[in-house]
Amino acid sequence: MRVVTLDVDPDLWFLLAPRRRGGPFTMRAQDTDTWGHVVQSAGVPLTEVGELVVDGAVVAASGRVVDGVLRVAPVAxxxxxxxxxxxxxxxxxxxxxxxxxxxxxxxxxxxxxxxxxxxxxxxxxxxxxxxxxxxxxxxxxxxxxxxxxxxxxxxxxxxxxxxxxxxxxxxWTRCTACGGSLAATTAEDAADDVRAGTARTYRDFARCVECRQVYWRGAHAARIVPVVAHAQRVVARRLRRGTARR
The missing domain is CATH 3.40.50 (Rossmann fold)
Known part of the structure:
Protein backbone atom coordinates (compact mmCIF):
# COMPACT_ATOMS: atom_id res chain seq x y z
CA MET A 1 0.00 0.00 0.00
CA ARG A 2 1.01 3.59 -0.63
CA VAL A 3 0.20 6.57 1.57
CA VAL A 4 -0.56 9.76 -0.35
CA THR A 5 -1.27 13.15 1.19
CA LEU A 6 -3.53 15.23 -1.04
CA ASP A 7 -3.16 19.00 -0.88
CA VAL A 8 -6.12 20.14 -2.96
CA ASP A 9 -6.43 23.77 -4.06
CA PRO A 10 -9.26 25.56 -2.20
CA ASP A 11 -11.00 26.22 -5.52
CA LEU A 12 -11.70 22.49 -5.72
CA TRP A 13 -12.77 21.93 -2.12
CA PHE A 14 -16.45 21.98 -3.06
CA LEU A 15 -15.86 18.67 -4.87
CA LEU A 16 -14.53 16.97 -1.73
CA ALA A 17 -16.43 15.34 1.09
CA PRO A 18 -16.95 17.90 3.90
CA ARG A 19 -14.53 16.09 6.21
CA ARG A 20 -11.74 16.55 3.64
CA ARG A 21 -12.14 20.27 3.12
CA GLY A 22 -9.90 22.78 4.80
CA GLY A 23 -6.45 21.35 4.23
CA PRO A 24 -4.34 18.31 3.28
CA PHE A 25 -5.68 14.83 3.98
CA THR A 26 -4.30 11.32 3.62
CA MET A 27 -5.45 8.49 1.36
CA ARG A 28 -4.17 4.96 0.91
CA ALA A 29 -3.61 3.59 -2.59
CA GLN A 30 -2.55 0.36 -4.22
CA ASP A 31 0.89 0.15 -5.83
CA THR A 32 -0.88 -0.22 -9.19
CA ASP A 33 -3.04 2.91 -8.78
CA THR A 34 -2.35 6.06 -10.78
CA TRP A 35 -2.30 9.62 -9.58
CA GLY A 36 -5.44 10.25 -11.60
CA HIS A 37 -7.22 7.36 -9.90
CA VAL A 38 -6.36 8.76 -6.47
CA VAL A 39 -7.62 12.24 -7.38
CA GLN A 40 -10.89 10.95 -8.80
CA SER A 41 -11.36 8.64 -5.82
CA ALA A 42 -11.25 11.76 -3.67
CA GLY A 43 -14.16 13.18 -5.71
CA VAL A 44 -12.39 15.48 -8.18
CA PRO A 45 -12.90 14.70 -11.90
CA LEU A 46 -9.69 15.02 -13.89
CA THR A 47 -11.45 17.46 -16.23
CA GLU A 48 -11.26 19.98 -13.38
CA VAL A 49 -7.57 19.44 -12.65
CA GLY A 50 -4.59 21.37 -13.96
CA GLU A 51 -1.13 20.46 -12.73
CA LEU A 52 -0.44 17.54 -10.42
CA VAL A 53 2.75 18.12 -8.44
CA VAL A 54 4.59 15.64 -6.21
CA ASP A 55 7.55 16.88 -4.18
CA GLY A 56 8.01 19.83 -6.52
CA ALA A 57 7.83 17.84 -9.78
CA VAL A 58 4.89 17.80 -12.18
CA VAL A 59 3.53 14.26 -12.65
CA ALA A 60 1.17 12.78 -15.21
CA ALA A 61 -2.27 11.58 -14.17
CA SER A 62 -1.33 8.20 -15.68
CA GLY A 63 1.77 7.87 -13.51
CA ARG A 64 1.93 5.24 -10.76
CA VAL A 65 1.59 6.51 -7.20
CA VAL A 66 4.42 6.67 -4.68
CA ASP A 67 4.43 7.79 -1.06
CA GLY A 68 4.39 11.58 -0.92
CA VAL A 69 2.40 14.80 -1.06
CA LEU A 70 0.28 15.36 -4.16
CA ARG A 71 -0.70 18.95 -4.83
CA VAL A 72 -3.79 19.27 -7.00
CA ALA A 73 -4.32 22.54 -8.91
CA PRO A 74 -7.50 23.55 -10.75
CA VAL A 75 -7.53 23.80 -14.52
CA ALA A 76 -6.09 27.08 -15.78
CA TRP A 172 -27.08 36.77 -33.43
CA THR A 173 -25.52 34.33 -35.91
CA ARG A 174 -27.02 31.01 -34.75
CA CYS A 175 -30.49 29.58 -34.35
CA THR A 176 -31.27 29.22 -30.65
CA ALA A 177 -33.65 26.34 -31.41
CA CYS A 178 -31.30 24.00 -33.29
CA GLY A 179 -27.90 25.72 -33.39
CA GLY A 180 -27.80 26.10 -37.17
CA SER A 181 -26.27 29.14 -38.85
CA LEU A 182 -28.45 32.13 -39.70
CA ALA A 183 -28.51 33.66 -43.17
CA ALA A 184 -29.97 37.04 -44.06
CA THR A 185 -33.28 36.93 -45.90
CA THR A 186 -35.91 39.36 -47.16
CA ALA A 187 -39.19 40.37 -45.62
CA GLU A 188 -40.91 38.85 -48.65
CA ASP A 189 -39.25 35.49 -48.05
CA ALA A 190 -40.14 35.59 -44.35
CA ALA A 191 -43.72 36.74 -44.87
CA ASP A 192 -45.27 33.27 -44.78
CA ASP A 193 -43.60 32.49 -41.44
CA VAL A 194 -44.33 35.66 -39.46
CA ARG A 195 -47.39 37.74 -38.69
CA ALA A 196 -48.44 40.22 -41.34
CA GLY A 197 -47.72 43.16 -39.06
CA THR A 198 -44.20 41.90 -38.42
CA ALA A 199 -43.48 41.57 -42.14
CA ARG A 200 -44.70 45.13 -42.70
CA THR A 201 -42.83 46.64 -39.74
CA TYR A 202 -39.39 45.05 -40.07
CA ARG A 203 -37.13 44.75 -43.09
CA ASP A 204 -34.16 42.79 -41.73
CA PHE A 205 -34.75 39.08 -41.21
CA ALA A 206 -32.61 35.98 -40.91
CA ARG A 207 -33.48 32.34 -41.49
CA CYS A 208 -31.85 29.25 -40.03
CA VAL A 209 -30.23 27.21 -42.79
CA GLU A 210 -31.07 24.00 -40.91
CA CYS A 211 -34.57 24.23 -39.40
CA ARG A 212 -35.74 27.28 -41.46
CA GLN A 213 -36.90 29.25 -38.41
CA VAL A 214 -37.10 33.00 -39.02
CA TYR A 215 -35.56 35.65 -36.74
CA TRP A 216 -35.80 39.42 -36.54
CA ARG A 217 -34.88 42.07 -34.00
CA GLY A 218 -38.22 43.03 -32.59
CA ALA A 219 -39.22 44.36 -29.19
CA HIS A 220 -37.86 41.20 -27.58
CA ALA A 221 -34.32 42.27 -28.56
CA ALA A 222 -34.36 44.82 -25.74
CA ARG A 223 -34.26 41.91 -23.26
CA ILE A 224 -31.47 40.12 -25.14
CA VAL A 225 -29.06 43.00 -25.75
CA PRO A 226 -28.02 43.23 -22.05
CA VAL A 227 -27.36 39.47 -21.99
CA VAL A 228 -25.04 39.78 -24.98
CA ALA A 229 -23.28 42.85 -23.56
CA HIS A 230 -22.69 41.11 -20.23
CA ALA A 231 -21.29 38.02 -21.96
CA GLN A 232 -18.86 40.14 -23.94
CA ARG A 233 -17.65 41.77 -20.74
CA VAL A 234 -17.08 38.39 -19.05
CA VAL A 235 -14.95 37.15 -21.95
CA ALA A 236 -13.03 40.43 -22.23
CA ARG A 237 -12.28 40.38 -18.50
CA ARG A 238 -10.91 36.85 -18.62
CA LEU A 239 -8.74 37.66 -21.64
CA ARG A 240 -7.34 40.73 -19.90
CA ARG A 241 -6.42 38.63 -16.89
CA GLY A 242 -4.83 36.02 -19.09
CA THR A 243 -4.18 32.50 -17.90
CA ALA A 244 -5.10 32.17 -14.26
CA ARG A 245 -6.42 29.63 -11.81
CA ARG A 246 -9.85 30.38 -10.49
Whole structure:
Protein backbone atom coordinates (compact mmCIF):
# COMPACT_ATOMS: atom_id res chain seq x y z
CA MET A 1 0.00 0.00 0.00
CA ARG A 2 1.01 3.59 -0.63
CA VAL A 3 0.20 6.57 1.57
CA VAL A 4 -0.56 9.76 -0.35
CA THR A 5 -1.27 13.15 1.19
CA LEU A 6 -3.53 15.23 -1.04
CA ASP A 7 -3.16 19.00 -0.88
CA VAL A 8 -6.12 20.14 -2.96
CA ASP A 9 -6.43 23.77 -4.06
CA PRO A 10 -9.26 25.56 -2.20
CA ASP A 11 -11.00 26.22 -5.52
CA LEU A 12 -11.70 22.49 -5.72
CA TRP A 13 -12.77 21.93 -2.12
CA PHE A 14 -16.45 21.98 -3.06
CA LEU A 15 -15.86 18.67 -4.87
CA LEU A 16 -14.53 16.97 -1.73
CA ALA A 17 -16.43 15.34 1.09
CA PRO A 18 -16.95 17.90 3.90
CA ARG A 19 -14.53 16.09 6.21
CA ARG A 20 -11.74 16.55 3.64
CA ARG A 21 -12.14 20.27 3.12
CA GLY A 22 -9.90 22.78 4.80
CA GLY A 23 -6.45 21.35 4.23
CA PRO A 24 -4.34 18.31 3.28
CA PHE A 25 -5.68 14.83 3.98
CA THR A 26 -4.30 11.32 3.62
CA MET A 27 -5.45 8.49 1.36
CA ARG A 28 -4.17 4.96 0.91
CA ALA A 29 -3.61 3.59 -2.59
CA GLN A 30 -2.55 0.36 -4.22
CA ASP A 31 0.89 0.15 -5.83
CA THR A 32 -0.88 -0.22 -9.19
CA ASP A 33 -3.04 2.91 -8.78
CA THR A 34 -2.35 6.06 -10.78
CA TRP A 35 -2.30 9.62 -9.58
CA GLY A 36 -5.44 10.25 -11.60
CA HIS A 37 -7.22 7.36 -9.90
CA VAL A 38 -6.36 8.76 -6.47
CA VAL A 39 -7.62 12.24 -7.38
CA GLN A 40 -10.89 10.95 -8.80
CA SER A 41 -11.36 8.64 -5.82
CA ALA A 42 -11.25 11.76 -3.67
CA GLY A 43 -14.16 13.18 -5.71
CA VAL A 44 -12.39 15.48 -8.18
CA PRO A 45 -12.90 14.70 -11.90
CA LEU A 46 -9.69 15.02 -13.89
CA THR A 47 -11.45 17.46 -16.23
CA GLU A 48 -11.26 19.98 -13.38
CA VAL A 49 -7.57 19.44 -12.65
CA GLY A 50 -4.59 21.37 -13.96
CA GLU A 51 -1.13 20.46 -12.73
CA LEU A 52 -0.44 17.54 -10.42
CA VAL A 53 2.75 18.12 -8.44
CA VAL A 54 4.59 15.64 -6.21
CA ASP A 55 7.55 16.88 -4.18
CA GLY A 56 8.01 19.83 -6.52
CA ALA A 57 7.83 17.84 -9.78
CA VAL A 58 4.89 17.80 -12.18
CA VAL A 59 3.53 14.26 -12.65
CA ALA A 60 1.17 12.78 -15.21
CA ALA A 61 -2.27 11.58 -14.17
CA SER A 62 -1.33 8.20 -15.68
CA GLY A 63 1.77 7.87 -13.51
CA ARG A 64 1.93 5.24 -10.76
CA VAL A 65 1.59 6.51 -7.20
CA VAL A 66 4.42 6.67 -4.68
CA ASP A 67 4.43 7.79 -1.06
CA GLY A 68 4.39 11.58 -0.92
CA VAL A 69 2.40 14.80 -1.06
CA LEU A 70 0.28 15.36 -4.16
CA ARG A 71 -0.70 18.95 -4.83
CA VAL A 72 -3.79 19.27 -7.00
CA ALA A 73 -4.32 22.54 -8.91
CA PRO A 74 -7.50 23.55 -10.75
CA VAL A 75 -7.53 23.80 -14.52
CA ALA A 76 -6.09 27.08 -15.78
CA UNK A 77 -8.44 29.66 -17.23
CA UNK A 78 -8.92 30.40 -20.06
CA UNK A 79 -8.77 26.73 -20.92
CA UNK A 80 -7.52 25.69 -24.35
CA UNK A 81 -9.39 22.94 -26.18
CA UNK A 82 -8.71 20.86 -29.25
CA UNK A 83 -11.00 23.09 -31.31
CA UNK A 84 -10.80 26.83 -31.92
CA UNK A 85 -13.35 28.17 -31.35
CA UNK A 86 -14.43 25.44 -28.92
CA UNK A 87 -17.45 23.31 -29.77
CA UNK A 88 -19.72 22.20 -26.96
CA UNK A 89 -22.15 19.41 -26.16
CA UNK A 90 -24.56 19.86 -23.25
CA UNK A 91 -26.39 17.22 -21.27
CA UNK A 92 -30.13 17.14 -20.63
CA UNK A 93 -29.99 19.36 -17.53
CA UNK A 94 -28.48 22.38 -19.31
CA UNK A 95 -31.24 23.23 -21.78
CA UNK A 96 -31.37 26.88 -20.69
CA UNK A 97 -27.63 27.27 -21.07
CA UNK A 98 -27.55 25.84 -24.59
CA UNK A 99 -29.89 28.55 -25.87
CA UNK A 100 -27.69 31.25 -24.34
CA UNK A 101 -24.55 29.80 -25.91
CA UNK A 102 -26.23 29.66 -29.32
CA UNK A 103 -27.45 33.24 -28.92
CA UNK A 104 -23.80 34.22 -28.57
CA UNK A 105 -22.89 32.39 -31.78
CA UNK A 106 -21.27 29.34 -30.17
CA UNK A 107 -21.53 25.83 -31.58
CA UNK A 108 -23.53 24.11 -28.83
CA UNK A 109 -25.10 20.73 -29.52
CA UNK A 110 -27.92 19.41 -27.33
CA UNK A 111 -29.24 15.87 -27.32
CA UNK A 112 -31.58 15.56 -24.31
CA UNK A 113 -32.62 12.05 -25.33
CA UNK A 114 -29.06 10.69 -25.34
CA UNK A 115 -27.78 8.53 -22.49
CA UNK A 116 -24.35 9.00 -20.92
CA UNK A 117 -22.58 6.57 -23.25
CA UNK A 118 -24.05 8.29 -26.32
CA UNK A 119 -23.01 11.72 -25.07
CA UNK A 120 -19.43 10.55 -24.54
CA UNK A 121 -19.29 8.97 -28.01
CA UNK A 122 -20.66 12.13 -29.62
CA UNK A 123 -18.24 14.40 -27.74
CA UNK A 124 -15.29 12.21 -28.72
CA UNK A 125 -16.38 11.74 -32.31
CA UNK A 126 -17.14 15.42 -32.99
CA UNK A 127 -14.35 17.00 -30.94
CA UNK A 128 -16.75 18.66 -28.53
CA UNK A 129 -16.32 19.65 -24.89
CA UNK A 130 -19.02 17.93 -22.85
CA UNK A 131 -20.61 20.39 -20.43
CA UNK A 132 -22.41 18.85 -17.46
CA UNK A 133 -22.98 19.09 -13.73
CA UNK A 134 -22.73 15.29 -13.40
CA UNK A 135 -19.34 14.39 -11.94
CA UNK A 136 -19.83 10.71 -12.71
CA UNK A 137 -20.22 11.48 -16.41
CA UNK A 138 -16.94 13.41 -16.42
CA UNK A 139 -15.08 10.44 -14.94
CA UNK A 140 -15.67 8.26 -18.01
CA UNK A 141 -12.29 7.25 -19.43
CA UNK A 142 -13.32 7.58 -23.07
CA UNK A 143 -14.29 11.26 -22.66
CA UNK A 144 -11.46 13.39 -24.13
CA UNK A 145 -12.76 16.84 -23.09
CA UNK A 146 -15.32 17.81 -20.48
CA UNK A 147 -16.10 20.53 -17.98
CA UNK A 148 -18.11 20.69 -14.80
CA UNK A 149 -20.44 23.67 -15.09
CA UNK A 150 -20.70 25.67 -11.89
CA UNK A 151 -23.75 27.64 -10.87
CA UNK A 152 -27.35 27.22 -9.78
CA UNK A 153 -28.92 29.49 -12.39
CA UNK A 154 -28.57 29.85 -16.15
CA UNK A 155 -26.89 33.24 -15.66
CA UNK A 156 -24.27 31.74 -13.33
CA UNK A 157 -23.72 28.74 -15.62
CA UNK A 158 -23.15 31.00 -18.61
CA UNK A 159 -20.68 33.17 -16.71
CA UNK A 160 -18.74 30.08 -15.64
CA UNK A 161 -18.44 28.66 -19.16
CA UNK A 162 -17.48 32.01 -20.67
CA UNK A 163 -14.89 32.65 -17.96
CA UNK A 164 -13.43 29.15 -18.29
CA UNK A 165 -13.06 29.07 -22.07
CA UNK A 166 -13.19 32.77 -23.11
CA UNK A 167 -14.51 31.76 -26.55
CA UNK A 168 -14.80 34.24 -29.42
CA UNK A 169 -18.42 35.40 -29.59
CA UNK A 170 -20.53 36.04 -32.67
CA UNK A 171 -23.94 37.12 -31.32
CA TRP A 172 -27.08 36.77 -33.43
CA THR A 173 -25.52 34.33 -35.91
CA ARG A 174 -27.02 31.01 -34.75
CA CYS A 175 -30.49 29.58 -34.35
CA THR A 176 -31.27 29.22 -30.65
CA ALA A 177 -33.65 26.34 -31.41
CA CYS A 178 -31.30 24.00 -33.29
CA GLY A 179 -27.90 25.72 -33.39
CA GLY A 180 -27.80 26.10 -37.17
CA SER A 181 -26.27 29.14 -38.85
CA LEU A 182 -28.45 32.13 -39.70
CA ALA A 183 -28.51 33.66 -43.17
CA ALA A 184 -29.97 37.04 -44.06
CA THR A 185 -33.28 36.93 -45.90
CA THR A 186 -35.91 39.36 -47.16
CA ALA A 187 -39.19 40.37 -45.62
CA GLU A 188 -40.91 38.85 -48.65
CA ASP A 189 -39.25 35.49 -48.05
CA ALA A 190 -40.14 35.59 -44.35
CA ALA A 191 -43.72 36.74 -44.87
CA ASP A 192 -45.27 33.27 -44.78
CA ASP A 193 -43.60 32.49 -41.44
CA VAL A 194 -44.33 35.66 -39.46
CA ARG A 195 -47.39 37.74 -38.69
CA ALA A 196 -48.44 40.22 -41.34
CA GLY A 197 -47.72 43.16 -39.06
CA THR A 198 -44.20 41.90 -38.42
CA ALA A 199 -43.48 41.57 -42.14
CA ARG A 200 -44.70 45.13 -42.70
CA THR A 201 -42.83 46.64 -39.74
CA TYR A 202 -39.39 45.05 -40.07
CA ARG A 203 -37.13 44.75 -43.09
CA ASP A 204 -34.16 42.79 -41.73
CA PHE A 205 -34.75 39.08 -41.21
CA ALA A 206 -32.61 35.98 -40.91
CA ARG A 207 -33.48 32.34 -41.49
CA CYS A 208 -31.85 29.25 -40.03
CA VAL A 209 -30.23 27.21 -42.79
CA GLU A 210 -31.07 24.00 -40.91
CA CYS A 211 -34.57 24.23 -39.40
CA ARG A 212 -35.74 27.28 -41.46
CA GLN A 213 -36.90 29.25 -38.41
CA VAL A 214 -37.10 33.00 -39.02
CA TYR A 215 -35.56 35.65 -36.74
CA TRP A 216 -35.80 39.42 -36.54
CA ARG A 217 -34.88 42.07 -34.00
CA GLY A 218 -38.22 43.03 -32.59
CA ALA A 219 -39.22 44.36 -29.19
CA HIS A 220 -37.86 41.20 -27.58
CA ALA A 221 -34.32 42.27 -28.56
CA ALA A 222 -34.36 44.82 -25.74
CA ARG A 223 -34.26 41.91 -23.26
CA ILE A 224 -31.47 40.12 -25.14
CA VAL A 225 -29.06 43.00 -25.75
CA PRO A 226 -28.02 43.23 -22.05
CA VAL A 227 -27.36 39.47 -21.99
CA VAL A 228 -25.04 39.78 -24.98
CA ALA A 229 -23.28 42.85 -23.56
CA HIS A 230 -22.69 41.11 -20.23
CA ALA A 231 -21.29 38.02 -21.96
CA GLN A 232 -18.86 40.14 -23.94
CA ARG A 233 -17.65 41.77 -20.74
CA VAL A 234 -17.08 38.39 -19.05
CA VAL A 235 -14.95 37.15 -21.95
CA ALA A 236 -13.03 40.43 -22.23
CA ARG A 237 -12.28 40.38 -18.50
CA ARG A 238 -10.91 36.85 -18.62
CA LEU A 239 -8.74 37.66 -21.64
CA ARG A 240 -7.34 40.73 -19.90
CA ARG A 241 -6.42 38.63 -16.89
CA GLY A 242 -4.83 36.02 -19.09
CA THR A 243 -4.18 32.50 -17.90
CA ALA A 244 -5.10 32.17 -14.26
CA ARG A 245 -6.42 29.63 -11.81
CA ARG A 246 -9.85 30.38 -10.49
Missing amino acids: RPQATGESPPRFLLDVHLGGLVRRLRLLGLDAAYRPEADDAELVRMAAGEGRVLLTQDRGLLRRRSLPHGALVRGTSTDDELDDVLDRFAPPLAP
